[in-house]
Structure formats: C-alpha cells, structure tokens
Amino acid sequence: MSKQTVKKFFIAVLIWLPIQYGIVGIIGFYHSEPWPAFVFPGFKNVYVYEGGFEIAQTRFEVFTVDSEEPMILQPRELFPEIPLSQVPGFMRTHFSDSAGIESFTPQTVRWLERQAALMAGGELVSMDVVSLMEFYSIADLGAVRDSVKELQRTTISFASR
Template identity: 35%
Template sequence: MFWSPQSVRRLVLGVMVVLVLQYALVGIVGVVLREPWPTLVLPAFQNVWDGDDELAVPRARLIAISSDSTSFEVPVDAVWSAVPTSQQAGFLREQCRPQTLSGTPRTERCTLPEARAWMRTQLQDRYPLHQIERLDVVWEEVFFNVNERTTAQAPRAQPTDTLRVPL
C-alpha cells in the first residue's frame, strides 16, 4: 500500500510543525510590523489600528429647533428609545443619513411623512414645554488621535452634512 502508517505519521507531524512555525512567524511579524494577513491562521479580529495617527469615526447628533428659534441637543434615546443603544448608530446611518453622504436617497427614510409624525409625537412627549418645528440630524467626523507617543488629546469633531427633518 502506498500510505503506510509510518508515512502518515510523518505527514501529520510535518503539517503540525509547519502550522506551529507559521503561527510563530505571524506573531513575530505582527509585533515588528503590522498584523499580517494569514496564510493558514485566521485573523484574530482584534482592535489593531492599521493606519495613520488619527482615526475618523462618523457620528450623528440630533438638534431640535423650536418655534422661537432656540435649539438644543436631543439624545438619541429621546426619539428612538426602542432601538437598543448598540444599534442606534447603525439605525441612524441607514435611516437618517443625507443622500450627499450615502449616495442613495434610501438613507433619508426619516423624512417620510409617517416617520416625521412619529418623531414629532416622541419629541412632544419628551419635551412638552417646547414647540419643536424641526429636527436636524448633524453628521460629523470625530477624529481621535491614536498615536501612542503623544499625550491624550480630546477628540475633535468636524461637521460633514446635515439632514433637516421638518416636523
């Protein structure tokens, strides 16, 4: 027979040695350089930053505009309390993002009449002393300095666009 038990053992042992060496090589290269893409080992999907010294994260802020032209920031929970906190950013990105940022009008669903009426009801229940006429969804890029060699700095925000939702 072509595959004797001894040759199978050698093959399995050889593969195991190669896997251990490959795993060690990935660890060494990951410490010295950046996390390499694996050949036989799947990525760890860790929070390994692989880029410049700044990390830009999109964020949406809700600004309510009253009939007397006063404005105030509204927590996302005030309008969408039924949406879990962990999913609110994704919800806003898919429902209340301007077409200029997303490239499609499908992300402006919160401007539909039914959605506007629902948001108006939510805001009236939460803020009964204010006559809110408009809700602005202000999108901004928040920049975090992720360079370990510098001292901690407060993140800076740069507005990118606003979706105005008349209520």
C-alpha cells in the same frame, strides 16, 4: 433519529456552513447582512489615522418655537427604546443619506415629531439630522477630540405639514 440519519445530517451541516457563510458575504456586500445565519460579528474595521482616529457620529438638533438655540439630542436619547447595540445600525440604515430622510412619509415625520417632543417639549419647528466626523488624537492623558467636521445636514420640517 438513527445513527445513519444523524451522520447524514452532520455531513449536510458541514457542507451548508461554508456555503451559507459565502452567501452571507455576498448578500452582505450588496445589501445587508442576512438573517438568520450562523455567523458572529467580524469587527474587521481598523479605526486608525495618523496619530489618532476618526469616528462618524450622527446627532439631532431640535428647533422649537420658544428658543433660537436647538436642543441637541443623541440617537439614544431620541430613540430610548432601541437597544444601544442596535442604535448605530439603525442610524446607518435610516439616517445616513439626505435623499432617504427627505423621502420620509408624513406618518414617519409625525412619529419623529412625537419622539422629539418627548425630549424637547414645547412646539417643535423642525429637526436637523447632522452627520459629523470627529477626529481624536492620542495625547499623554488619553484620547482628545481635536476637531469636528460636519459632513451632512438634512432638515425635517414639522411646521410645513
């Protein structure tokens, strides 16, 4: 490449970078973060409340024929092949609202049943997707979980198929 071409390329990049950042911001606000893009994660959220902090969690409760008590699975246990860095995003995208979960196709429900069976074993009846808000307070010995609030519970039935 000639020097002139390289210079023109640099000028184009210098113009493009802020434009793409703007586009990432706009699309990210209305949809989700575009890819590929030249951005790093902002981690702009500030997790703080009076005297402590709150954290949103999602867990799965698997009910089997053999037991009345559900087996509680964390997302990383139900989806062990998903890298931990992607698990919260995956959960947010697919398991954050009841309507989305209830609209899963039979193929998806069967796949989830297979995943749950790998961990729970036995004959599965259903699986609840439970969204929780955990509240932690700062004590002398560190952070202490002082309460948990259930925000949403959606049941995926395996038996009715």
